[in-house]
Amino acid sequence: MRLNYEATGPADAPVVLLGASLGATQAMWAPQVDVLAKRYRVVAFDHRGHGKSDVPLGPYSIDDLGGDVVELLDTLEVDQASYVGISLGGAVGLWLAQNAAERFHRFALLCPPANPAENAQMWADRAAQVRAEGTQSITDATLGRWFLPEFTEVAPVRQMLLDTPDEGYAACCEALGSTNLLPGLADITAPVLLITTDGDTSIPPETVVPLAAQIPGAHLEIIENAAHLVTYSHPDVINPLLLTHLG
Template sequence: MPSVMTNGIRTHYEIQGSGPVMIFVSGLGGTAAYWQPQVEAFAQGFTVVTYDQRGAGTSDHPVGPYSIETLVDDLQALVEALQLVRPVLIGHSTGGAIGQILAARHPALLAGMVLYASWAKSDMHFNWCFRMRRALLVGSTLEEYVHGSALFLYPPEHVKKHAEVLSPALLASATKFPEREVVLSRIDAIMAHDASAYLPLIQTPTLVICAQDDILTPPYQSRLLASAIPGAELKIVPQGGHSLSETETHLFNQITLDFVAGIHQSAN
């Protein structure tokens, strides 16, 4: 992966395809690899940018503390360094939190935004989930942590059906895991996230999408986002869990592509 200096760190990124720009921003894991099920399909008509966030993948892993605001500054610096012209941001979970603040602070930077399985403000349910994940990370092996985290990401039927493939992939991810303190700092950052004051300021055309069976960021979180962002569209699909783009790839891709196509048609 090529790299560029952004906000004091070296950030690794990939660019594929050609056409209007889409930048994909991952969740807690923070890696470009999360979007593998999307890249080929989207690169047929768009310039697709993916990247490893601060503390994730092959980008720099400075010690904490971390904050969503810092990750926002990192992404703004990346957009500017790569000279991306009004990209559409596709943000999953933490990536959606980053998008919320970026769009509010820099209204002209993005052409559109998809907030997928995201949330506006941590609540007791959210904090209980991440308290458990934090405890797994501190008190067990990395293998147990990645398997335990998967129960928050995938619907039960998906785990049952794909366990033989999913488990080796989870174990492989554990071998590339950042230092635990870095991941703990990223967890602390998302637990502190509160974009309540930012959401009414967002002027960017926004789609909010979530699966009905997402237990980590349940549909009520998406409803709150869509109701607070002026003009936002809301799409709740029947199933797919927190990793809808992976478990229901075709559906996620089609909904997202339709929304992005609509943005560009309106602009022309």
């Protein structure tokens, strides 16, 4: 599987991978890349089915999405990296922490869905809608969940959603609809930073907060007056937390 990625920062610096949200590309990390790249080799990638990555026919699984990231490390000839992921990227991070722990130093996981299979029918319905009507049919509702009304700088993110291949988006919905990462949380050994927000209606904070007690040693931050795509809307809050955790 060929994942599209952009690498920024010193070639000999520690590597940090950035995994995006469902319906977004590596470009959503623009508010973080320049800051992180002063200290790290930052590799922001597009999940399969997104951006300029390959778009195989679905359904996909979380094993597929996580395995793609391990394969990317192999392609980059990187033995170990740290990982930052939001939303779908956060779920992939939880999978990596459980299934490829030897390849990662630490994780920062923002608004991660740990058991999206609990709402399997919703994901199946959304996949069917996007296959039938395109991503434009879900864009306005998605932006309404991702940002509070007062945040208006959404045009680039809107375009990412509109440009996401319909099959890639739908197949990733199906991956989420078959994913339950709760059973393996207690086995995670890497340092984990969990971030949620008080206004997230996509992955509500009450589904993220309990994870901090289930992942050994996890550190939890709850961001106030923010919605789902908090990396994009609140980089002034998120970036210092990432720098502190990544070390």
